[in-house]
Structure formats: C-alpha cells, structure tokens
Amino acid sequence: MKAAIRPQSSMSRRSGSLIPDKFRLFLFASPFLVLILLFSYFPLYGWLYSFYNYRPGFPLSETPFVGLQWFKAIFSNPTQTQEVMRVMRNTLAMSTLGILTSVFPVIFAIMLTEIRTTWYKKTVQVLTTLPNFISWVLVYSIAFMMFSVDSGVVNKWMIALGFQEMGINYLAQDDHTWLAMTLWGLWKGLGWGAIMYIAAISSIDQEQYDAAKVDGAGRFRMIWHITVPGLMPTYFVLLLLSIANFINNGMEQFFVFQNAINKDHIEVLDLYVYNTGMLGFNFSFATAISMLKSIISIVLLFFANQLSKIVRGESII
Amino acid sequence: MHTQRRLGDWLFHICNYGFFTLFTLLCLFPFYYLFINTISSNDLSARGLVTLYPKMIHFDNYIQVLQLKGLAQAALVSGGRTIIGTLLTVAASAFLGYLFTKHKMWARSFWYRFVIITMYFNAGIIPWYIIMMKLNMTNNFWAYILPAVVSPFYVILVKTFVESIPDVLEESAEMDGAGYIVIFSKIIMPLITPIAATIAIFSAVSQWNSFIDTVFLMTNSKLFTLQFVLYKYLNESTSLAAIIRNSQGAVGNIDLTNKQTATSIRTTVSMIVILPILFVYPFFQRYFVKGIMIGAVKG
Known part of the structure; x- marks a missing residue:
C-alpha cells in the first residue's frame, strides 16, 4: 500500500532532491558525529605520547622515541613503583569504602518509606537531595568555612562544649582522610542515591504487605522478607556499575580537598596523573598511567557486564 | 504482648523521625550558615561569632563583592556557558536522538553505537588534554561548550522517548511533504518537551557546576568561571589579601565593621555560586527525579 502511494520513497521524497533519504539522514547527523569523533575518539591518538619522551612545546617528531620505557618504569623504578602502589592503595581503599557505604541509600529509602507523614517525607526528600546539585568546590567551601580554625562553627562549638582546648585544623590533617572523603561523599549523595530505591519500593505490590500483615508479620519481618528482596535487582545493577568504575573514582572531590598534609592518602589515580603530568611536566609517564587506567577500566566493565549476564541474564551496557 | 509491640512501634518512630530530622538539618545547616555569615557584620563573622542567627544585618557584601576585579567577568563566563551550552546540548541531543529513530539512516546501528560507547570509555585525562591543546581548545571559550554538545546519555533518553x-x-506530516527538519521542529519538539526540560535542567546544572575543565584548559583569567574563582579565593589567601587591599580604595569609605575580609569574600562568593541552584531547585526538583527514573529504566 505504502509503496503505491509513495513510489520513490526509497530514493527521495521531495522532488528536486538528489540525495537519497538514508544519506540525507546521515548528513544531518554528521556534524554531531564529528564532534564525538574529535572529543571522544581523537584523544586515543594522545596515547602515542606515552611511547615518547615528550616535553610540552616540542612537536612529537622532534622528541625521542623511547618505546615502553615509561611502562617499564612503573615496575622497575623503585620510587615510581612505590608511588604507583600508594596511589593504587588510595584508589582501591576509597572505592571499597564507596561500595561498603552503598547500602546506606538502601537503608535510607526503607526507613523513609516507613514514615507516614507525607509532608514530612517530602520535605526530607527535597532537602536531602539538595547537596547533590552543588559542585565539589562548593562542598569544599562549606567545609572550609565550617571547619576553619579560628572562625569556623565546628571549632567554636567543640571548644564551647569542652571537647577541645583550642581550634583544630580539621582539613589539614591526614589521620582519617579516606573516611573523611567517604563521609563527604555520603553527605552529598545519600539523599539522591535513595531516590531510585524509594521509587523501587513504591512499585512493590502492596498486596504482599497486606497478606503478610494478616499472617501477623511485624514491621521488620516485612522489611526483611518483602522490601529487601524487592530492592535487590536495583541494588545489584548499581553494585555492578560501581565494580565497573572501581578505579574510576573521579578527581574533582580529591582535587579540591587535597593539601600538602593529606596528599599521601588523598591522591587517587586521576589526581596523581594530573599532579605528575600537568604540574610535574612528566607528560609521557602520566599518559602511560592514564592509558593503563583506561584499559583496566574497560576490562572491569566487561567483567561486570559478563557477571550481569550470568546472574541476571541481561547486560548492563 | 500488645502493649509491648506498641511501645516498640513508638520507639521505632521516634528513632526514625529523629534520624531524618537530624540528617535533614545536617544537609540544610551549611547553606544557612553561609547565608547568615554573608549578611552579618563582617567583623563578627570573621571572628566566628555568627553561628546560629545573623547579627547586625546588612547587604553590602553582595554589592561590594560583585565589584571585585574579575568577579563580574567570571559570572558572565559561568552564565554564558550555562545558557549557550544548555541550548546547544538540548537542541543537539534532541535532534540526534530523533535522527537515530529513523531506521532508514545509513549504517544507523553502527553510528548509534559509535556515540553510546563513549559513555563507557575515555582515553584518559592527559591524552584528552593533549588533544584539546592540538584542537586549539586551551584558553578558548568554546572548550566549555563543544565537548558537551553531544551527550550520549541524553541521546538515549530522547531516542527512547521518541x-x-x-x-x-x-x-501524516511526511505525506504532506514535510522534510525531517520540519517534522522535527514542528511535530517532535513540542511532543518531547518533558524530556527536553529534564535534559535542560541536568545540562544547566552540570555546566554551572563544572570546574575541572577550567583547571586543565584555561590560564587566561578572562575565561575563569565562578567555581574556579571561588576555588582560588579559598586557596590563595595572599592573592585574596591583595584583592581586599585594592577594593578598599575603590568602594570608598565604609563603616569599618563591614569592610571586606577574607571570610566575607569567601562566603559571599560561595553564596553567589549557590544561589542560582537554590533558586531553580524547588521548581525543577521533580524533573531531577524524573530524569534519574528514566535513566534507571534504560540503565
């Protein structure tokens, strides 16, 4: 039928146009595909720099080719091995803490749905998701103001309550850096992280709860036997994604919170790459680390995806 | 037995309400704390005497701080990238998402994957920086805009929606001889407003909050964003002191208790950076929630 009405639809619908539809559509898309090519694929060319001894300001053709020297340096040069080990330890520690605390949004969601006062529930939800929408610079600014040694409210109150003799510079110490970073992450992300679980809970069949109530099940039994199993699929997907991102814990948070004192424990991979490449001008070595990190990330992603296929029968990407 | 359960219920609710009240206050108090410090006497604020309520209220800080050298420029850059970036991102994601629903497109599934894969893979920050340098994207305003124009996640959202x-x-529109662009702008665009609004909000917030790109790419202070300037003010107390010294002459003789201090400048700039978010947040909160839900469905 259609073909009878539009006999030339495979060529061109409009008279006077010589480009077939399929290429016309591609032409419309092409400027955007070029942008993707330039900003997402072209950077792969930058990997070449890890095989040279590159210094900013010189063209690549005039820099000596060094082969795998930088990759070997990671394992053979004791100082560099030590540095990379330290940075890896920080990265893995913070990712592990992130995974361990990923149950908190689940608990948050379960407890919030136990609250029956609607306006209260709404208010809590709106206000606790707010920190998610401010930048890490602002989080740092807030930390800076509140924990400042001589004008911050935290020190003022701690002294007034008699817990401290005098002001402590909380941000410039290295005793609990991993924990502090995890807590800031929780402050920023807990309410937001719970939203998905709250929605998942509301989609659980209410009849299950009614039936359980008839059988005399208490609050915690219902949570344990109905709510928690209902949330498992969502939790599992997010868990797999965090495994895929295990060495990808971002840089902004650690960049803003870093200082000379906490540097040993705060430097995660991306931050280390920035510090050696952009500040230390060891471009090629930083590129080598960058490149290894990208490759490991991809391997982890495939691993998580395979795991998902086996367990859920569905891929995550 | 019965009374015991009721008692347990009571205890549970008290703990539950207690926890949520506490955590909500913990989320809200920092914003309140910053705010009362910007409107209190600068002298008291610098000595840490403003903790629970404002003292000697005045609003000079907002006027004076905006006159600081470079701050209005930074606000312009931040605002500019937010508006231009958001418009382009929404238009491009919507159009590309629409095009990808057309099965007729040449090698459609290949190009779709070509776009989507970039969500999971990047070359690493230093290789990226090298290429940005090669593309002349250092000290260039368009470096804030162009890399963000096509965002695979938004393309997925639009495609699924269309x-x-x-x-x-x-x-029926095709029958009337309308081309793809006419169909897109006259028929599709009005239908996808809810998803376009969601994308606009997300993209505006991420443009406004963006920070690390300035760190990597910009050395020209004319292109600094508010976020970057705030970071500098927090970390470079010496340059801040110089700014304060310079500002005294410029703004004339003010009451000594309200002359700018490091604290007043830091809190006021922070507040200026937060305000747009606080302002749009209540209106668009449901879009944020909708966005994460659609994202969750598609994963």
Whole structure:
C-alpha cells in the first residue's frame, strides 16, 4: 500500500532532491558525529605520547622515541613503583569504602518509606537531595568555612562544649582522610542515591504487605522478607556499575580537598596523573598511567557486564 | 504482648523521625550558615561569632563583592556557558536522538553505537588534554561548550522517548511533504518537551557546576568561571589579601565593621555560586527525579 502511494520513497521524497533519504539522514547527523569523533575518539591518538619522551612545546617528531620505557618504569623504578602502589592503595581503599557505604541509600529509602507523614517525607526528600546539585568546590567551601580554625562553627562549638582546648585544623590533617572523603561523599549523595530505591519500593505490590500483615508479620519481618528482596535487582545493577568504575573514582572531590598534609592518602589515580603530568611536566609517564587506567577500566566493565549476564541474564551496557 | 509491640512501634518512630530530622538539618545547616555569615557584620563573622542567627544585618557584601576585579567577568563566563551550552546540548541531543529513530539512516546501528560507547570509555585525562591543546581548545571559550554538545546519555533518553510516540503523526506530516527538519521542529519538539526540560535542567546544572575543565584548559583569567574563582579565593589567601587591599580604595569609605575580609569574600562568593541552584531547585526538583527514573529504566 505504502509503496503505491509513495513510489520513490526509497530514493527521495521531495522532488528536486538528489540525495537519497538514508544519506540525507546521515548528513544531518554528521556534524554531531564529528564532534564525538574529535572529543571522544581523537584523544586515543594522545596515547602515542606515552611511547615518547615528550616535553610540552616540542612537536612529537622532534622528541625521542623511547618505546615502553615509561611502562617499564612503573615496575622497575623503585620510587615510581612505590608511588604507583600508594596511589593504587588510595584508589582501591576509597572505592571499597564507596561500595561498603552503598547500602546506606538502601537503608535510607526503607526507613523513609516507613514514615507516614507525607509532608514530612517530602520535605526530607527535597532537602536531602539538595547537596547533590552543588559542585565539589562548593562542598569544599562549606567545609572550609565550617571547619576553619579560628572562625569556623565546628571549632567554636567543640571548644564551647569542652571537647577541645583550642581550634583544630580539621582539613589539614591526614589521620582519617579516606573516611573523611567517604563521609563527604555520603553527605552529598545519600539523599539522591535513595531516590531510585524509594521509587523501587513504591512499585512493590502492596498486596504482599497486606497478606503478610494478616499472617501477623511485624514491621521488620516485612522489611526483611518483602522490601529487601524487592530492592535487590536495583541494588545489584548499581553494585555492578560501581565494580565497573572501581578505579574510576573521579578527581574533582580529591582535587579540591587535597593539601600538602593529606596528599599521601588523598591522591587517587586521576589526581596523581594530573599532579605528575600537568604540574610535574612528566607528560609521557602520566599518559602511560592514564592509558593503563583506561584499559583496566574497560576490562572491569566487561567483567561486570559478563557477571550481569550470568546472574541476571541481561547486560548492563 | 500488645502493649509491648506498641511501645516498640513508638520507639521505632521516634528513632526514625529523629534520624531524618537530624540528617535533614545536617544537609540544610551549611547553606544557612553561609547565608547568615554573608549578611552579618563582617567583623563578627570573621571572628566566628555568627553561628546560629545573623547579627547586625546588612547587604553590602553582595554589592561590594560583585565589584571585585574579575568577579563580574567570571559570572558572565559561568552564565554564558550555562545558557549557550544548555541550548546547544538540548537542541543537539534532541535532534540526534530523533535522527537515530529513523531506521532508514545509513549504517544507523553502527553510528548509534559509535556515540553510546563513549559513555563507557575515555582515553584518559592527559591524552584528552593533549588533544584539546592540538584542537586549539586551551584558553578558548568554546572548550566549555563543544565537548558537551553531544551527550550520549541524553541521546538515549530522547531516542527512547521518541520511539514511544505513535508513528501516525509523523507519517501524516511526511505525506504532506514535510522534510525531517520540519517534522522535527514542528511535530517532535513540542511532543518531547518533558524530556527536553529534564535534559535542560541536568545540562544547566552540570555546566554551572563544572570546574575541572577550567583547571586543565584555561590560564587566561578572562575565561575563569565562578567555581574556579571561588576555588582560588579559598586557596590563595595572599592573592585574596591583595584583592581586599585594592577594593578598599575603590568602594570608598565604609563603616569599618563591614569592610571586606577574607571570610566575607569567601562566603559571599560561595553564596553567589549557590544561589542560582537554590533558586531553580524547588521548581525543577521533580524533573531531577524524573530524569534519574528514566535513566534507571534504560540503565
């Protein structure tokens, strides 16, 4: 039928146009595909720099080719091995803490749905998701103001309550850096992280709860036997994604919170790459680390995806 | 037995309400704390004497701080990238998402994957920086805009949404001889406003909050964003002191208790950076929630 009405639809619908539809559509898309090519694929060319001894300001053709020297340096040069080990330890520690605390949004969601006062529930939800929408610079600014040694409210109150003799510079110490970073992450992300679980809970069949109530099940039994199993699929997907991102814990948070004192424990991979490449001008070595990190990330992603296929029968990407 | 359970219930609710009240206050108090410090006497604020309520209220800080050298420029850059970036991102994601629903497109599934894969893979920050340098994207305002124009996640959102719209509408327009661009702007665009609004909000917030790109790419202070300037003010107390010294002459003789201090400048700039978010947040909160839900469905 259609073909009878539009006999030339495979060529061109409009008279006077010589480009077939399929290429016309591609032409419309092409400027955007070029942008993707330039900003997402072209950077792969930058990997070449890890095989040279590159210094900013010189063209690549005039820099000596060094082969795998930088990759070997990671394992053979004791100082560099030590540095990379330290940075890896920080990265893995913070990712592990992130995974361990990923149950908190689940608990948050379960407890919030136990609250029956609607306006209260709404208010809590709106206000606790707010920190998610401010930048890490602002989080740092807030930390800076509140924990400042001589004008911050935290020190003022701690002294007034008699817990401290005098002001402590909380941000410039290295005793609990991993924990502090995890807590800031929780402050920023807990309410937001719970939203998905709250929605998942509301989609659980209410009849299950009614039936359980008839059988005399208490609050915690219902949570344990109905709510928690209902949330498992969502939790599992997010868990797999965090495994895929295990060495990808971002840089902004650690960049803003870093200082000379906490540097040993705060430097995660991306931050280390920035510090050696952009500040230390060891471009090629930083590129080598960058490149290894990208490759490991991809391997982890495939691993998580395979795991998902086996367990859920569905891929995550 | 019965009374015992009721008692347990009571205890549970008290703990539950207690926890949520506490955590909500913990989320809210920092914003309140910053705010009362910007409107209190600068002298008291610098000595840490403003903790629970404002003292000697005045609003000079907002006027004076905006006159600081470079701050208005930074606000312009931040505002500019937010507006231009958001408009382009929404238009591009919507158009590309629409095009990808057309099965006729040449090698459609290949190009779709070509776009989507970039969500999971990047070359690493230093290789990226090298290429940005090669593309002349250092000290260039467009470095804030162009890399963000096509965002694979938004393309997925639009594509899924357009696929849920019945084909009949489009087919009748095609019959009338309308081209893809006309169909997109006259028929598709009005239908996808909810998803376009969600994308606009997300993209605006991420443009406004963006920070690390300035760190990497910009050395020209004319292109600094508010976020970057705030970071500098927090970390470079010496340059801040110089700014304060310079500002005294410029703004004339003010009451000594309200002359700018490091604290007043830091809190006021922070507040200026937060305000747009606080302002749009209540209106668009439901879009944020909708966005994460659609994202969750598609994963």
